[in-house]
Amino acid sequence: MRIRTPLLAVVATGLLTASLAGCGARDESTTESSAASPCTGSSSADAADPSELTLALVPSGDANKLVETVKPLQDALTERLGIPVRGVITQDYQAAVEAIGANQAQIGMLPPLQMVQACNKYGAEPALQTVRKGKTTYAAQFYTNNPDKYCDDAPVTGANGLLYCNGTESGTGPAGLDSLSEMNGAKTVMLQSASSAGFVFPSAALKEAGIDSTADLDLTQVTSHPAAVLSVNNGDDEVGVSFWDARETVVADTPDVAKNLVVFALTNEIPNDGVSISSSLSPDLQQRISDAMEDYASTPEGVEALTAIYQITGLDKADPAALQQAQTEADSIGLGN
Incomplete structure (x- = not known):
């Protein structure tokens, strides 16, 4: 088996480079059996709003191009939330999950399997799923x-x-x-x-x-x-x-x-990919983030920006039961949590 890997590991928007690939999992294990009922996530009731939010995106095609295309989204979220939002592109899919687990990222645009894993391991809420060509x-x-x-x-x-x-x-x-x-x-x-x-x-x-x-x-x-x-x-x-x-x-x-x-x-x-939100945030902020992303996706400029990022034409509420199918398929070939 041959593996081809890129030279570029991690890119952060603007002038900042973040190394999320080495994020370690938390010492305590919150992993649930993938055969359990679908995970819906958790929150931190008394958490204060952070001074900054980090949005982790998984690599897709040209990472340098993705850096540019994510800027309108991070700016729109910053405006709607009143909290600076910084976008980063992680080395790979699992690095994004671990970044959320280590609270180095609070929002993740993740594939379906990683949404389930982020929920099972770290309680991240599967908040939204993408819509493409009218399908989820x-x-x-x-x-x-x-x-x-x-x-x-x-x-x-x-x-x-x-x-x-x-x-x-x-x-x-x-x-x-x-x-x-x-x-x-x-x-x-x-x-x-x-x-x-x-x-x-x-x-x-x-x-x-x-x-x-x-x-x-x-x-x-x-x-x-x-x-x-x-x-x-x-x-x-x-x-x-x-x-x-x-x-x-x-x-x-x-x-x-x-x-x-x-x-x-x-x-x-x-099941389509979507948006996961860290369990370290309050339920109020989790909802505000979800609402802000849905609102942006309903605007022409939002559709244009999201299409440029991952060919997204809309966002809808996540279906944890549907997302669980990705884990079921992974289990069938021996790739559990």
């Missing part, structure tokens, strides 16, 4: 530069100008999973094991097809969905996995993606 769920996709091997029908062009086969053009999973049996031994690029769409849900689907993602594939792991797309487009790998449809994030700069790559399978639906 999405599928992970398998795509290839070798459609003759994986497509049972002729690829069709979707509304976004990209190619699909095996009934995947709707973007709603599951679809085309019978084709996964062809992947045994294939050069495949996935994300790190903490990624719901980049590893967990695809690995669970492969397991159902009798394939172990780490033992039965010629596997490379990268740290972002765009990097996975480009690896398959460049011919370094035959199959890649990502959220649906990560090809849209690179096609403007790499237009041959539109003709080179075909999506051939979709996993079960995954």
Whole structure:
């Protein structure tokens, strides 16, 4: 198994660089069994408002670009809350969870699995979930530069100008999973094991097809969905996995993606990522943060800013029971809390 890692570890907005990757877990364990009822988080009733709030974001694509795109959000939250908000980009998904646990970050924009883990381990409230294209769920996709091997029908062009086969053009999973049996031994690029769409849900689907993602594939792991797309487009790998449809994030700069790559399978639906809020805050401030983010997401400038960050078109109240499905899938491939 090969792992490609970026040179950039952590970037903070403005002139400040924060090292959140080394945050240690608290000594006391508050971990609950992932089989327990969905975690809804906790708060600190008597906590005073802090002098500053830190918003942790997980890396997605170009971290330097993310630094710039998060500035409107941090400014809007600062204005609405009356507390300075500082945005940071963590080294990886788990670093964001541990930053919340160590109270180095009070707000996290996290993938679904990490929202559950932050709640189970540290009581962080799963406050909001993102909306994209009118949905609060999405599928992970398998795509290839070798459609003759994986497509049972002729690829069709979707509304976004990209190619699909095996009934995947709707973007709603599951679809085309019978084709996964062809992947045994294939050069495949996935994300790190903490990624719901980049590893967990695809690995669970492969397991159902009798394939172990780490033992039965010629596997490379990268740290972002765009990097996975480009690896398959460049011919370094035959199959890649990502959220649906990560090809849209690179096609403007790499237009041959539109003709080179075909999506051939979709996993079960995954609960969208969202916003977790630290249990170190008072319930009043937790609610104010949630309200401020929802309010900003309801404005045209908010939609523009959130789309630039993570292709978010809205925010809705979180559904802890739906989020728990991400942990259930992780458990199915041996990745518990």
